[in-house]
Amino acid sequence: MITLVNFISEILGNTAILLSLISMLGLFLQNESFGNIFKGGILTFIGFLVMIAGIDIIVNSINYLSGIFEYTLGIKGYIADVSSMSGMINKTLGSEIAITLTFTMVVNIIIARVTKFKFIFLSGQALLWMSTISVSVLHANGIQGWLMITIASFWGGVMAIAMPAICQPIVRIITGKNNIALGHFCSIGYIIQAAIAKIVGDPKISTEDIELPKRFEFLKNSYLSMSIIIVPMYMILALLAGQNYVLTQGYTGNYLINSFMQSMSFIAGVYVLNTGINLIMDSLIPAFKGIATRMVPNAIPALDCPILFPYMPNAVILGFLSTMVGSIIGAVLLPIIGLPIIIPSMLIGFFAGGTAGVFGNAVGGIRGTLIGGVVHGIFITMIPAYIISISSFYNIHGVTFSDSDVIISGIIINGLILGHWKLITILLLPLISSFFYLRKIQ
Numbered sequence: 001m002i003t004l005v006n007f008i009s010e011i012l013g014n015t016a017i018l019l020s021l022i023s024m025l026g027l028f029l030q031n032e033s034f035g036n037i038f039k040g041g042i043l044t045f046i047g048f049l050v051m052i053a054g055i056d057i058i059v060n061s062i063n064y065l066s067g068i069f070e071y072t073l074g075i076k077g078y079i080a081d082v083s084s085m086s087g088m089i090n091k092t093l094g095s096e097i098a099i100t101l102t103f104t105m106v107v108n109i110i111i112a113r114v115t116k117f118k119f120i121f122l123s124g125q126a127l128l129w130m131s132t133i134s135v136s137v138l139h140a141n142g143i144q145g146w147l148m149i150t151i152a153s154f155w156g157g158v159m160a161i162a163m164p165a166i167c168q169p170i171v172r173i174i175t176g177k178n179n180i181a182l183g184h185f186c187s188i189g190y191i192i193q194a195a196i197a198k199i200v201g202d203p204k205i206s207t208e209d210i211e212l213p214k215r216f217e218f219l220k221n222s223y224l225s226m227s228i229i230i231v232p233m234y235m236i237l238a239l240l241a242g243q244n245y246v247l248t249q250g251y252t253g254n255y256l257i258n259s260f261m262q263s264m265s266f267i268a269g270v271y272v273l274n275t276g277i278n279l280i281m282d283s284l285i286p287a288f289k290g291i292a293t294r295m296v297p298n299a300i301p302a303l304d305c306p307i308l309f310p311y312m313p314n315a316v317i318l319g320f321l322s323t324m325v326g327s328i329i330g331a332v333l334l335p336i337i338g339l340p341i342i343i344p345s346m347l348i349g350f351f352a353g354g355t356a357g358v359f360g361n362a363v364g365g366i367r368g369t370l371i372g373g374v375v376h377g378i379f380i381t382m383i384p385a386y387i388i389s390i391s392s393f394y395n396i397h398g399v400t401f402s403d404s405d406v407i408i409s410g411i412i413i414n415g416l417i418l419g420h421w422k423l424i425t426i427l428l429l430p431l432i433s434s435f436f437y438l439r440k441i442q
Helices: 002-013 017-028 034-074 084-113 124-140 145-175 187-200 213-222 222-241 243-248 254-294 303-309 312-338 347-393 402-420 420-439
Strands: 079-082 119-121 300-303
Touching: 017 034, 017 213, 017 254, 017 312, 034 222, 034 243, 034 254, 034 347, 079 254, 079 312, 079 347, 084 119, 084 145, 119 145, 119 420, 124 145, 124 347, 145 187, 145 300, 145 303, 145 347, 145 402, 145 420, 187 347, 187 402, 187 420, 222 243, 222 312, 254 303, 303 312, 303 347, 312 347, 347 420, 402 420
Parallel strands: 119 300
Antiparallel strands: none
């Protein structure tokens, strides 16, 4: 029985397969021909693989930069990486987490069916991470078996509805439509950035409308404009690190040429990523109408954060950079208040920071993107320090959870069990304040 559940959970946790099956199901419910059903499923699958290929290129490039970054700044501490934490905890609680992931999706569909919140969360990995934090915290507090799975599944299903719902008013501004939602468990950070951006910024002065002198009009191409920021960043950090460091990491040849190639790989990765996103959107959204009509009327697919990148590419880069500035500030502040240092992550800075930048620009323009990004960076760097106790329980050292929704979920569940009301209040106050401040956005 457990083997069958694990097999089903692995299929459901594989986003490429899940999206393809959903695309095929949607076309089937619209009575499309076998050829169109097959075509829709395969193109969705290919689109996701192309998107993942782009992400892999970006990740490899950022990992190169992260090593130089940490070496140059001399920072040591905990790495916030939800993927690593999930992998290590799954060695202990793999079956329980797999069952929880399956029931989390069921709860998501039931809530979407019976309430006005019609979001179907399609980021399988994110749901896996939410299942991991819920199960691991409950297990660490002595709650086990089916009670643990039931509580964790219900929590995950509620979060799969609540986070897209909270973000949707701003997603509508970004996309100009209501046919997609954001399915990424860093949403609390995005909402906080948007609230700051709305206070300090002006959406009329957008990152995407920066006026350039005529001789620089070629930079209106987003990939070329990206290069004037990304290439110097890689080159300057390489110069600060020096030839010897780069060579000790296994790279051969001139270290400056290596850094230049890595910076251009980053930009190429963004291009591949956007190509995959376009394939997914062209195939999945029309097919999703079948599910919306039959299973969950008016259902809206909640997709991973890169789905928003093509709408405001300049905001993505500025959000990335400003989030990294905030992350460095956060890392400096942590030991001052007596908490372990969380090493700023270029990877989280790009994906979470880039998405937060899009949110900031949507409601606060350039100023909202930059100032809000710094606050966002401080926030996402400091909160992982409050969940390190879970890492220690599972004898995991040097790594802790990332992703604001995942961390806050862990803190809330742990706090409710142990009665840490003050900490819960302090952490929820920015979210609740931001939500009410932004609630009238249309």
